[in-house]
Amino acid sequence: MPVTHVTNQFAAPECGGDVLVVNDLRFSYPDGHSALNGVSLKLCEGDKVALVGPNGAGKSTLMLHLNGILNGQGDVEIAGMRLSRENLPVIRALVGLVFQNPDDQLFSPTVFEDVAFGPLHMGLPEAEVRSRVDAALEAVRMSAYRDRLSHHLSVGEKKRIAIATVLSMQPSLLVLDEPSAGLDPRARRTLINLLRDLPITMLVSTHDMKLVQELFPRTVVMDEGRVVADGLTSEILEDEPLLNAHGLEKP
Amino acid sequence: MFYSPAPLHIPDGFLSLLVSLVCWVVTALTLGAAISRTNKSLGERQIPLMGVMAAFIFAAQMINFPVAGGTSGHLLGGALAAIVLGPWAGMLVMTAVIAVQALLFQDGGLLVMGANILNMGLVTAAIGYGLFRSVSGSSKTVKLGVAGVAAWLSVMAGALLTSLQLWLSGTSQLGIVIPAMLGVHALIGLGEALITVSALAFILQTRPDLLGEGSESAKAGKGWILAGGLISLFVVFLSPFASADPDGLERVAENLGFIGAGQSAPFEIIPDYTLPFLGETALSTIVAGAIGIAVVAVISLLVGRGMKARS
Amino acid sequence: MHFDAFDRYHDKESFLHRLDPRVKVLVTVIFIVSNALLPDGAWFAFGFAWLFLLLCNLLSKLGYAYSLKRSIIALPFALIAITVLFSIPGKPLSSFHFLGITFTITDAGLLRFVSILIRSWLSVQMAILLVAVTRFPDLIHALEHLRVPAILTTIIAFLYRYLFVLTDEVFRLLRARESRSGAVTGSKRRLERVERSGRGVLWRAKIAGNMAGQLFLRSYERSDRIYNAMLARGYAGRLYTLNPHEMKSVDYYATAFAIAVIFLMQWIGRF
Numbered sequence: 095m096p097v098t099h100v101t102n103q104f105a106a107p108e109c110g111g112d113v114l115v116v117n118d119l120r121f122s123y124p125d126g127h128s129a130l131n132g133v134s135l136k137l138c139e140g141d142k143v144a145l146v147g148p149n150g151a152g153k154s155t156l157m158l159h160l161n162g163i164l165n166g167q168g169d170v171e172i173a174g175m176r177l178s179r180e181n182l183p184v185i186r187a188l189v190g191l192v193f194q195n196p197d198d199q200l201f202s203p204t205v206f207e208d209v210a211f212g213p214l215h216m217g218l219p220e221a222e223v224r225s226r227v228d229a230a231l232e233a234v235r236m237s238a239y240r241d242r243l244s245h246h247l248s249v250g251e252k253k254r255i256a257i258a259t260v261l262s263m264q265p266s267l268l269v270l271d272e273p274s275a276g277l278d279p280r281a282r283r284t285l286i287n288l289l290r291d292l293p294i295t296m297l298v299s300t301h302d303m304k305l306v307q308e309l310f311p312r313t314v315v316m317d318e319g320r321v322v323a324d325g326l327t328s329e330i331l332e333d334e335p336l337l338n339a340h341g342l343e344k345p
Numbered sequence: 346m347f348y349s350p351a352p353l354h355i356p357d358g359f360l361s362l363l364v365s366l367v368c369w370v371v372t373a374l375t376l377g378a379a380i381s382r383t384n385k386s387l388g389e390r391q392i393p394l395m396g397v398m399a400a401f402i403f404a405a406q407m408i409n410f411p412v413a414g415g416t417s418g419h420l421l422g423g424a425l426a427a428i429v430l431g432p433w434a435g436m437l438v439m440t441a442v443i444a445v446q447a448l449l450f451q452d453g454g455l456l457v458m459g460a461n462i463l464n465m466g467l468v469t470a471a472i473g474y475g476l477f478r479s480v481s482g483s484s485k486t487v488k489l490g491v492a493g494v495a496a497w498l499s500v501m502a503g504a505l506l507t508s509l510q511l512w513l514s515g516t517s518q519l520g521i522v523i524p525a526m527l528g529v530h531a532l533i534g535l536g537e538a539l540i541t542v543s544a545l546a547f548i549l550q551t552r553p554d555l556l557g558e559g560s561e562s563a564k565a566g567k568g569w570i571l572a573g574g575l576i577s578l579f580v581v582f583l584s585p586f587a588s589a590d591p592d593g594l595e596r597v598a599e600n601l602g603f604i605g606a607g608q609s610a611p612f613e614i615i616p617d618y619t620l621p622f623l624g625e626t627a628l629s630t631i632v633a634g635a636i637g638i639a640v641v642a643v644i645s646l647l648v649g650r651g652m653k654a655r656s
Numbered sequence: 657m658h659f660d661a662f663d664r665y666h667d668k669e670s671f672l673h674r675l676d677p678r679v680k681v682l683v684t685v686i687f688i689v690s691n692a693l694l695p696d697g698a699w700f701a702f703g704f705a706w707l708f709l710l711l712c713n714l715l716s717k718l719g720y721a722y723s724l725k726r727s728i729i730a731l732p733f734a735l736i737a738i739t740v741l742f743s744i745p746g747k748p749l750s751s752f753h754f755l756g757i758t759f760t761i762t763d764a765g766l767l768r769f770v771s772i773l774i775r776s777w778l779s780v781q782m783a784i785l786l787v788a789v790t791r792f793p794d795l796i797h798a799l800e801h802l803r804v805p806a807i808l809t810t811i812i813a814f815l816y817r818y819l820f821v822l823t824d825e826v827f828r829l830l831r832a833r834e835s836r837s838g839a840v841t842g843s844k845r846r847l848e849r850v851e852r853s854g855r856g857v858l859w860r861a862k863i864a865g866n867m868a869g870q871l872f873l874r875s876y877e878r879s880d881r882i883y884n885a886m887l888a889r890g891y892a893g894r895l896y897t898l899n900p901h902e903m904k905s906v907d908y909y910a911t912a913f914a915i916a917v918i919f920l921m922q923w924i925g926r927f
């Protein structure tokens with residue numbers, strides 16, 4: 095029985111431009127399981143938004159739609175462009191999607207090759223690729239790791255390099271799937287500081303409610319393929335019935 | 346301790362230059378065909394798939410199981426790779442595995458890598474895929490039985506080719522290397538067959554779509570049935586003949602001019618020489634070979650049944 | 657957990673470490689071909705080849721006996737060649753009885769046997785040195801430069817990257833099996849204990865096969881996720897790589913020097 099809660103509609107302040115608009119997105123996996131049942135969402139330039147909800151809520155599935163890896167029914171718009179087959183390459187450069195498991199994200203033998211993969215496949219010239227790699231590694235404070243082998247890194251280091259692999263594409267929107275999962279306290283702290291300092295619009299799915307409280311002014315709650323709440327983090331974290339209904343815990 | 350070299354990996358120095366180069370040519374031509382086929386028929390998704398599958402074969406070779414007296418059986422993987430990925434992709438994956446084993450671990454040489462790829466990656470894939478494909482419409486039990494036989498034969502084929510190459514290089518004596526290699530690999534092949542069958546049974550149970558109609562495994566042409574069948578026949582008939590009558594095989598090779606040319610130092614000749622305990626008739630070894638295959642088939646069937654019963 | 661046991665590279669600042677990887681690959685291959693070309697009993701040439709190897713060891717700063725210490729791995733295969741001791745006609749040196757058969761070692765047989773072993777032993781040492789002074793990703797770059805088809809170098813790059821991840825998974829599976837079968841980790845003794853611990857070899861093979869099947873499915877699913885990650889970063893069926901290696905003049909000189917040495921070696925072996 096799906097729990098439908100009174101939606102805490104976010105009173106969206108007028109913003110310069112929408113970086114992301116999702117409208118009534120629906121998707122079923124080939125085995126018939128419907129994972130998204132009409133998701134609508136808007137992100138303004140500079141927003142840092144947390145996406146929370148129990149396992150299986152559809153967070154990862156939604157994220158895979160944001161740059162056209164999955165294609166459901168409904169609209170996805172990035173920086174004013176409707177996602178379609180033709181502008182897929184442009185959209186993929188605009189949306190930096192970081193997967194949950196860094197061993198899936200880092201598929202090249204060396205850190206350099208992985209961070210260079212995105213810019214190279216955008217067709218940038220070699221000098222530009224190199225300077226972007228350096229800038230991205232600098233941004234995640236991992237410049238010293240440029241020539242390291244990916245399999246030698248710790249989980250925390252892998253996560254930061256994984257973020258660098260999309261920063262090098264200079265995206266307008268950063269989408270992170272459970273970035274703090276599996277990190278020890280120190281690596282988690284480093285990651286939080288990093289996310290705070292990155293001057294970029296981001297949508298971050300997580301189960302880490304402390305992280306949500308600390309970092310994200312706005313929170314979207316998903317359950318059973320729907321957005322069940324979308325509002326100020328401070329308000330949502332006070333709404334105990336809402337949290338309980340969707341298996342969330344107050345930090 | 347993590348990485349145990351398998352006896353089929355020939356190191357440098359054991360094959361003559363000519364034999365190594367001929368094997369490289371055969372291997373390169375086959376790989377060329379494999380590459381042009383995969384470029385044509387495979388989707389872009391295949392690149393990471395083949396890459397991870399190569400790592401899978403490499404890792405799966407470390408799964409061992411105790412046989413007896415502290416020895417253990419493990420997987421070579423050529424037949425399995427070809428069955429699940431299709432023959433061309435299977436060959437490329439095995440090539441990458443053998444290349445990394447040689448480059449990174451010196452398990453197998455560089456000049457002789459062509460021979461190692463041929464023995465362990467190409468022939469094994471052709472046999473494994475060809476035989477499996479010949480029963481694509483049949484029941485699960487038949488498929489698994491045939492896969493077991495194919496896996497066993499693929500190891501035997503690799504051992505036979507290795508022996509022939511060593512002999513043509515003047516490194517081993519035919520009358521000894523063939524029975525020794527085939528004898529050892531008849532056992533190793535059993536391990537190969539058992540693991541291949543149970544792995545396939547597991548896959549058929551959990552993801553039958555990966556092996557069913559429309560999968561990579563079902564795409565390749567029927568020509569593979571012929572190729573796999575012919576190579577298998579070659580193994581089944583040549584092995585007993587070679588071990589029972591090495592003199593005969595040597596005469597044939599000599600008449601064809603193989604032996605003189607195959608060796609690096611032209612002043613050597615392999616003399617006719619037989620050991621008394623190998624004085625069996627060709628017929629008796631053919632019968633023995635047939636019995637061996639039957640045994641593998643029965644065991645594979647039993648394992649297949651067992652898997653089915655468990656589910 | 658990492659299996660650094662797989663890493664054969666030794667980080668050092670040395671002449672050989674700095675050399676362009678394709679030079680190292682080429683020289684290694686030419687050296688091995690040269691060994692194969694040397695006739696049996698070319699002792700001076702073998703000795704000369706060994707001196708070259710010694711020089712390479714010194715230039716690698718890994719110690720003069722580095723490759724020597726690691727070169728025993730090719731020895732088990734020597735068994736395969738043992739028959740030439742008896743099979744090549746020549747002056748009998750010694751004989752013994754085994755299983756009712758008389759084996760006679762001849763001088764020609766001994767010469768051939770020792771020559772095969774030396775060739776193999778020299779070759780494997782150079783290959784050992786190659787990976788000790790070249791990072792594996794650079795080795796892949798060298799293969800790219802040397803026109804190995806991209807599809808193969810790409811598969812090799814993926815193999816290298818996921819080797820570590822998947823072997824970790826294998827060892828987790830093996831440990832789980834051991835904890836279930838009540839045996840403790842160890843090599844031979846463990847295997848014997850598992851043997852005694854109960855059911856037959858068929859059952860054990862089935863468990864191993866199940867593991868392989870499970871590993872296959874996990875790997876298959878992983879390749880799906882990797883594919884998605886590649887798509888997300890602009891992959892559209894064609895792979896682009898940056899290959900940062902450029903031949904410097906020292907690389908050309910080193911190649912020329914090595915080739916000259918190897919020619920000299922051949923000449924010594926044949927005069």
Ligand SMILES: Nc1ncnc2c1ncn2[C@@H]1O[C@H](COP(=O)(O)OP(=O)(O)O)[C@@H](O)[C@H]1O
Nearest residue numbers: 123125127129148149150151152153154155156
């Ligand atoms: N490849 C898939 N095939 C079928 N169902 C899937 C697949 N991936 C996810 N699902 C299902 O879709 C639902 C949403 O999953 P997901 O988006 O991963 O949730 P979340 O990331 O919020 O935990 C879950 O019920 C999950 O079981």
Ligand SMILES: [Mg+2]
Nearest residue numbers: 153154155271
């Ligand atoms: Mg998820």
